Amino acid sequence: MTTDSYLADCRARLAFDLLSHTWNPVLIWVLRDGPRRPGELRERIGGISPKVLTETLRRLEFNGLVTRTAYAEAPPRVEYGLTELGRTLLEPIEAFGAWAFEHGDEVMAAQERTEGMAGG
Template sequence: MSADCPSRVVLQRIGDKWTPLIVQALKDGPRRFSAVRAAVEGVTPKVLTQSLRSLERDGIVARSVYAEVPVRVEYRLTPLGESLLVPLDAVRAWAESHAGRILEAREAFDAVAD
C-alpha cells in the first residue's frame, strides 16, 4: 500500500460524503434525477449533479437522456457499479457491528481529554 496504490483511488471514491448513498439508491434499478434526490435525503442539486458526474466519469453509473416532454434523465449502475456493492456491503456489515464501539471509544476518549 504505497501512496499511489489503487486502493487509494477506490477508498477516496467510496469514502466521500455521497457516493455510498447514491450507489445504494441505485441498487434496485434506474432512477431519475429527482428520485435520487428524494432517496438521498439532504443532498442539494448542485452536489448531486457533481457526484453523479463524478461517478459517471469513473464508469460506476450511466446516464441516459430520453427526449420526452419534459425531458427524462435516468441514472443506473453499470456492471462495474454493481460489483462495487460487494465491498460496500462488507464495509456496511463491519460498520453495523462495530460502529457502536467506535462511538463509545470516542466518548471515552473525549471524557478523559482534560
Template sequence: MFLADCPARTTLDLVAGTWSVVVVFALREGPMRHAELLERIGGISKKVLTQTLRRLEGSGLVRRRAIRSAPPGAEYALTSLGESLVEPVTVLARWAEQHAEQVATARDGAP
C-alpha cells in the first residue's frame, strides 16, 4: 500500500490537499453555488476553488449541475462517493481542531 504504482496513493493525493478536504467538508451541508462556496470557505481564490471543484468532479466526488438563471450558474454537490468521504474528513477535522495548538507550538520550535 502507498507504493508508487498503488491506486490508494493516487486517491490519497487527491484528498490530502487542504482545499479538497475543505470543499468536501463545506459541501456536506448540501449543494452550493460557486459564490456560496467562496463565502463559506473564505481564504480561497476563485481560481483555486474552480480547479479544486474540477479535480473533485473529475474524480467522481462532486457533481456539477448547470442552473438556468440570470446570470447562468452552476451548483455543486457531493456524489455518493463524495458523501462517503465526509465521515473520514470530519474525523480529520476534529483531530486538527484538538491538536492545532500542539502543532503550532511545535512549529514555533517550543519544546
C-alpha cells in the first residue's frame, strides 16, 4: 500500500480535476444566483458552444454539483441549478477569481517574457 497523497483516486486530485475543466467553475459561478435554462447560460457566459455546454452540465450533474429539472410543459422546459454540494465550491472559485484579479498581470507578464525568449 502506498501513501502517495496524489494518486488518481485521492480526494485532493478529484477536487483539482473538478476545477481544472475550463467550463466547470464558470458554469458553477453563473448558477450561483439560481437555476437557469440552457439558453440563458449561453447568453451569460458567451463563447461556449451548445455541445460543450451540454457536456459540461452533464459532467457537473454526474458529479452531484448540478441538478437538472425538466418541466412537463409545451414546449418542454429544462433548468439547471446548483446542489448544496455545488454551492460549497462557490467560495474556492471566488478565491481563485480574487487571486487572478490580484496576480493576473504578473502571470501575463511572465507569459510574454517566455514567449519573447522563445521567439528570439
